[in-house]
Amino acid sequence: MSSAETDLLPDTRRALRHRLITGQVQGRAPSVVAAVVRDGSPVWLDGCGDVDGYVPDGDVQYRIGSITKTFVAVLVLRLRDEGRLALTDPLDAHLPGTGRPRTCCGR
Numbered sequence: 171m172s173s174a175e176t177d178l179l180p181d182t183r184r185a186l187r188h189r190l191i192t193g194q195v196q197g198r199a200p201s202v203v204a205a206v207v208r209d210g211s212p213v214w215l216d217g218c219g220d221v222d223g224y225v226p227d228g229d230v231q232y233r234i235g236s237i238t239k240t241f242v243a244v245l246v247l248r249l250r251d252e253g254r255l256a257l258t259d260p261l262d263a264h265l266p267g268t269g270r271p272r273t274c275c276g277r
Contacts, residue, residue, distance in 0.1 A: 178206075
């Protein structure tokens, strides 16, 4: 157990573990990893289930397949909330070279 985990009450750790296991069962997932992060560092990290014959930990990598669109949407909306972009910004303003090809007339 890390020193950060000792900051959590034993009842809190048990409740988090229970929620993790319950989430895995209810979601019918083969495995789950979860963390509680404070000030950019994990204060609790746990996994349950099976990934290639072992219980997953914070180093396991899951294939996320087609749900990457959801992650991108969440990140874009967070950037909007932080004022770092507007949803009406042209893509090329943030990713140079991805804009529409220009014609000979500049349109």
